[in-house]
Amino acid sequence: IRDVPVARLQAVQTEIEVLHTMQHEKIVHYFETIRTDSHLYLVLEYMENGSLAGVVRKYGCFPEALVAMYMRQVLDGLEWLHSHGVCHGDVKGANLLITKEGHVKLADFGVAGRLSDALPSTVVGTPYWMAPEIIEMSHFTTASDIWSLGCTVLELLTGEPPYY
Numbered sequence: 192i193r194d195v196p197v198a199r200l201q202a203v204q205t206e207i208e209v210l211h212t213m214q215h216e217k218i219v220h221y222f223e224t225i226r227t228d229s230h231l232y233l234v235l236e237y238m239e240n241g242s243l244a245g246v247v248r249k250y251g252c253f254p255e256a257l258v259a260m261y262m263r264q265v266l267d268g269l270e271w272l273h274s275h276g277v278c279h280g281d282v283k284g285a286n287l288l289i290t291k292e293g294h295v296k297l298a299d300f301g302v303a304g305r306l307s308d309a310l311p312s313t314v315v316g317t318p319y320w321m322a323p324e325i326i327e328m329s330h331f332t333t334a335s336d337i338w339s340l341g342c343t344v345l346e347l348l349t350g351e352p353p354y355y
Contacts, residue, residue, distance in 0.1 A: 203231065203233075203301065205300070205301065205302075205303060206299070207221075207233065209277060209300040209303045210235070213272060213275060213277060213300075215268060217271065217294075217295070218268055218271075218296055218298075219238060219296045220236035221233065221234075221235055222234040222235065222236070236296075238288035238290060238298070239289075239291040240288075240289035241289065242284060242286070242287060242298075243261065243284040243285075243287045243288075243295065243343075243347060244283065244284030244285040244346065245285070247346070247347060247350055251350065252347065252349060253348065258344055258347045261295045262343075264295040265282070265287060265295055265297065265340060265343075269282070269333075269337075269340065272297070273333040277305055278304055278305075278333060278335060278336050279300065279336050279339075280303050280325075280331065281299060281301070281302045281303075281317055281320070281339070282320065282336050282339035282340050283319075283320040283342070283343050283346065284346050284347060286298050286299040287343070304331065319342060319346075319352035319353065320342040320343065320346075320352060321339065322334065322338035322339060
C-alpha cells in the first residue's frame with residue numbers, strides 16, 4: 192500500500208464504496224476489506240466459472256441464444272445500478288463473472304462512478320469497449336454502459352471486441 196500511486200488507491204476506494212453500498216443479486220457480493228501494513232484485500236464472492244471472456248477464450252464464441260440469456264442478466268444488474276445513480280464504466284466480458292449455476296454478475300467497479308460526478312480528468316476504462324463520450328472525456332451516462340454492453344455482445348459472438 193505504501194508505494195501505490197494515489198490514482199490507483201482512489202480507484203480501489205471507489206470500488207470499495209460501490210461494492211459496499213450496491214448489494215444486488217446481479218453484482219458480485221462484497222464481504223469485507225482487510226488492510227495490513229503492506230496489503231489491502233477485498234473479500235468478494237467466489238465466482239467458480241470465471242469470466243465470460245475467459246470462457247470465450249477457452250471454448251470459442253457463444254451461440255446467439257446463450258448471449259441473449261447472459262445479456263438479460265447483465266441488463267438486470269445494470270438497470271438496478273443505473274436506478275441508483277451509478278454507472279459501471281467498464282462493462283466487458285472480462286468483468287462479467289459466472290457462478291457454477293450459470294448466473295452472470297457484474298464485477299470490477301474500479302472505474303464506476305455516480306451519474307452526478309464531475310467530468311473525468313482522465314480517460315478510464317478499456318478502449319475497445321469504451322463509449323465515444325468516455326474517449327472524448329465528456330460526462331458519462333447510463334448510455335455509456337449500454338454502448339459497452341453492445342461491444343460485449345459482439346465480443347461474445349465473434350471472439351473479439353469491435354474494431355479489434
